[in-house]
Amino acid sequence: MSNVLVVAEVVGGAVTKATLTSVTFAREAAKRTGGQVHGLVIGQGVGAAATELAKYVSTVHVADDAALKNPIAEAYAQVVKAAAEAAGATVIAMGATAHGKDVMPRAAALMGAGMASDVTGFAGDGWGVKRPVQAGNVIATVEVTTDKKVFTTRPTEFEAAAEAGAAGAVSALSVSVGGLKTQFVSFDAVKSERPQLTEASVVVSGGRGLKEADNFHKIMEPLADKLGAAIGASRAVVDAGWVPNDMQVGQTGKVVAPNLYIAVGISGAIQHVAGMKGSKTIVAINKDPEAPIFQVADYGLVADLFKAVPELLEKL
Amino acid sequence: MKILVTVKRVTDYERKVKIKPDGSGFETEGMNFVPNPFDEIAVEEALRLTKEHGGDVVVVSIGPNDATQQIRQALAMGAQRGILVQAGELDSDAVARVLQKLVEKENPDLVLMGKQATDDDANQAGQLLAGYLGWPQATFASKTEGLESAEEKAQKPGVKVADGWASVAREADGGIETIKVQLPAVITTDLRLNHPRFASLPGIMKAKKKPIEEIPVASLGVDITPKVRVLKYEEPPARLAGVKVADVDELVNKLKNEAKVI
Ligand SMILES: Cc1cc2nc3c(=O)[nH]c(=O)nc-3n(C[C@H](O)[C@H](O)[C@H](O)COP(=O)(O)OP(=O)(O)OC[C@H]3O[C@@H](n4cnc5c(N)ncnc54)[C@H](O)[C@@H]3O)c2cc1C
Ligand SMILES: Nc1ncnc2c1ncn2[C@@H]1O[C@H](COP(=O)(O)O)[C@@H](O)[C@H]1O
Numbered sequence: 001m002s003n004v005l006v007v008a009e010v011v012g013g014a015v016t017k018a019t020l021t022s023v024t025f026a027r028e029a030a031k032r033t034g035g036q037v038h039g040l041v042i043g044q045g046v047g048a049a050a051t052e053l054a055k056y057v058s059t060v061h062v063a064d065d066a067a068l069k070n071p072i073a074e075a076y077a078q079v080v081k082a083a084a085e086a087a088g089a090t091v092i093a094m095g096a097t098a099h100g101k102d103v104m105p106r107a108a109a110l111m112g113a114g115m116a117s118d119v120t121g122f123a124g125d126g127w128g129v130k131r132p133v134q135a136g137n138v139i140a141t142v143e144v145t146t147d148k149k150v151f152t153t154r155p156t157e158f159e160a161a162a163e164a165g166a167a168g169a170v171s172a173l174s175v176s177v178g179g180l181k182t183q184f185v186s187f188d189a190v191k192s193e194r195p196q197l198t199e200a201s202v203v204v205s206g207g208r209g210l211k212e213a214d215n216f217h218k219i220m221e222p223l224a225d226k227l228g229a230a231i232g233a234s235r236a237v238v239d240a241g242w243v244p245n246d247m248q249v250g251q252t253g254k255v256v257a258p259n260l261y262i263a264v265g266i267s268g269a270i271q272h273v274a275g276m277k278g279s280k281t282i283v284a285i286n287k288d289p290e291a292p293i294f295q296v297a298d299y300g301l302v303a304d305l306f307k308a309v310p311e312l313l314e315k316l
Numbered sequence: 317m318k319i320l321v322t323v324k325r326v327t328d329y330e331r332k333v334k335i336k337p338d339g340s341g342f343e344t345e346g347m348n349f350v351p352n353p354f355d356e357i358a359v360e361e362a363l364r365l366t367k368e369h370g371g372d373v374v375v376v377s378i379g380p381n382d383a384t385q386q387i388r389q390a391l392a393m394g395a396q397r398g399i400l401v402q403a404g405e406l407d408s409d410a411v412a413r414v415l416q417k418l419v420e421k422e423n424p425d426l427v428l429m430g431k432q433a434t435d436d437d438a439n440q441a442g443q444l445l446a447g448y449l450g451w452p453q454a455t456f457a458s459k460t461e462g463l464e465s466a467e468e469k470a471q472k473p474g475v476k477v478a479d480g481w482a483s484v485a486r487e488a489d490g491g492i493e494t495i496k497v498q499l500p501a502v503i504t505t506d507l508r509l510n511h512p513r514f515a516s517l518p519g520i521m522k523a524k525k526k527p528i529e530e531i532p533v534a535s536l537g538v539d540i541t542p543k544v545r546v547l548k549y550e551e552p553p554a555r556l557a558g559v560k561v562a563d564v565d566e567l568v569n570k571l572k573n574e575a576k577v578i
Binding site for chain 2: 011071072073074077097098099101102103104105106107108109110113114115116117118123128131132133134135136137138139140141142143144145146180181182183184185186187188189190202227235238239240241244245246251252259260270271277280281282283289294295296297298299300301302303308311312315316
């Protein structure tokens with residue numbers, strides 16, 4: 001019998017939804033280990049987040065230290081290792097966010113653990129887990145064969161966990177992470193009043209069909225405003241610098257699965273589709289009837305976006 | 317400075333692989349291989365850094381003998397020499413431990429890698445290597461000035477090296493994070509770090525004469541037993557084919573009354 005540890009991500013003092021989706025995976029894993037789900041909160045001044053997470057797990061370990069203010073993988077990986085020991089955990093999971101992807105493989109190396117990335121679920125009753133490979137063209141079932149197992153879990157594939165019956169304990173974890181060879185310099189946050197791309201129930205995404213940055217803003221923003229949507233983009237327009245990197249949807253960007261995804265002037269390259277094909281309803285607006293995006297769209301509109309989007313806006 | 321760059325031979329990302337009927341692997345017939353696109357970005361960055369600071373770029377690939385082709389492509393871009401570690405398909409962990417051995421032999425100041433291989437989509441090897449070496453890591457390196465900038469056109473590196481530290485702008489959740497890592501370090505590349513150059517004809521000619529050292533993986537004394545075993549491959553569930561709507565009115569109607577999403 002051993003426990004399962006979920007590494008939380010804290011943004012603006014609160015536990016993220018991605019963390020709660022990883023708790024759902026962890027509860028499944030705990031059925032296999034016969035143990036309990038523990039949580040780990042790392043940072044500075046993260047007491048409130050720890051109390052919040054305790055509603056979902058049996059014990060929260062909190063490493064609260066000035067040296068942990070910024071999410072530096074070199075430091076955080078050491079904390080994960082120490083917490084896994086403190087928690088008696090053989091399974092360690094975190095959401096497959098940029099932060100999770102940065103920290104967890106390093107932690108796996110420190111623990112001598114094997115790791116499966118971007119897991120979408122268990123394949124059966126054992127330790128086989130499913131994960132997309134080849135830009136989502138193929139689903140692999142893999143098994144981590146080491147005693148300690150590390151996973152990052154794809155947030156769109158799991159429901160956010162419900163609160164457990166009773167609140168768990170909160171336990172301080174002290175880890176000294178001196179002698180770091182990494183220095184935090186700055187964080188340039190993308191400011192947006194809109195819902196978060198990975199959590200929004202409606203996402204409207206624009207591609208190269210919009211022709212220039214100005215059009216992207218003129219066409220996509222009113223549509224997003226109208227629908228209360230988050231805005232995404234294809235790699236082509238992110239590379240062109242029209243919008244921040246953070247908005248790229250796809251294999252190597254964000255994975256989204258809203259109720260409604262509207263792709264405007266996006267061709268539907270496999271790398272883009274990998275990041276949005278889990279959406280409930282997909283709409284594509286593209287002037288090329290052969291565009292591959294129509295193969296995944298529930299509703300395809302072959303039209304010039306410069307006419308169709310303003311008309312849609314009017315009729316919504 | 318001496319930079320070790322990794323280049324994985326991957327299946328062409330423009331083509332869909334075919335799964336064998338028993339799900340044990342992929343059909344090799346008609347399969348095309350390319351250098352992992354993130355690794356080409358790593359090679360490009362290494363060339364820019366050594367142009368600015370002097371030094372050599374050593375390209376490493378772990379794979380079958382045919383991976384020599386992908387090493388040659390990097391040599392044609394301008395890298396000085398190559399190392400092929402002859403091995404079958406390894407998991408990211410075994411790759412990291414093989415690289416650890418090579419780092420101990422080669423003593424580079426910097427290891428530049430792609431953030432993820434487009435075949436296994438693991439996004440692990442760089443972080444694992446940094447963990448094993450106890451080196452700092454900067455993953456998902458980007459260019460703050462952007463890919464349309466004057467710096468990019470002048471082929472300036474996005475990674476800034478000075479006084480034994482590298483300053484790296486990283487594609488993080490919700491924005492760009494800048495960190496500094498003390499060399500030696502591991503840096504992995506994201507898409508916005510640079511536009512990799514194409515090999516020139518003289519570059520291709522020169523590459524033919526550049527040395528590629530071949531090292532059988534067994535001679536390195538690394539345990540390459542996978543920590544992650546693939547049990548099977550299968551097709552993802554297909555999305556049901558949708559419909560084309562005639563006009564905006566029909567679209568709005570469907571969204572309201574059929575999909576009930578607005
Ligand atoms: C390693 C790697 C990773 C990648 N990762 C990602 C990723 O994560 N996300 C991603 O998106 N891409 C990714 N890509 C890039 C991907 O392969 C495509 O190049 C990219 O998605 C294309 O973007 P696009 O659809 O905007 O542009 P295009 O392919 O140029 O498509 C533009 C579309 O707009 C349509 N159009 C033009 N004018 C109009 C008009 N007036 N009205 C209506 N429609 C119009 C055209 O018919 C066309 O279909 C990756 C590629 C590689 C190699
Ligand atoms: N067999 C290999 N040979 C050389 N480099 C590799 C190999 N496998 C992985 N890498 C490097 O590690 C990075 C991350 O790979 P992965 O962890 O498989 O996603 C890749 O972009 C490569 O730079």
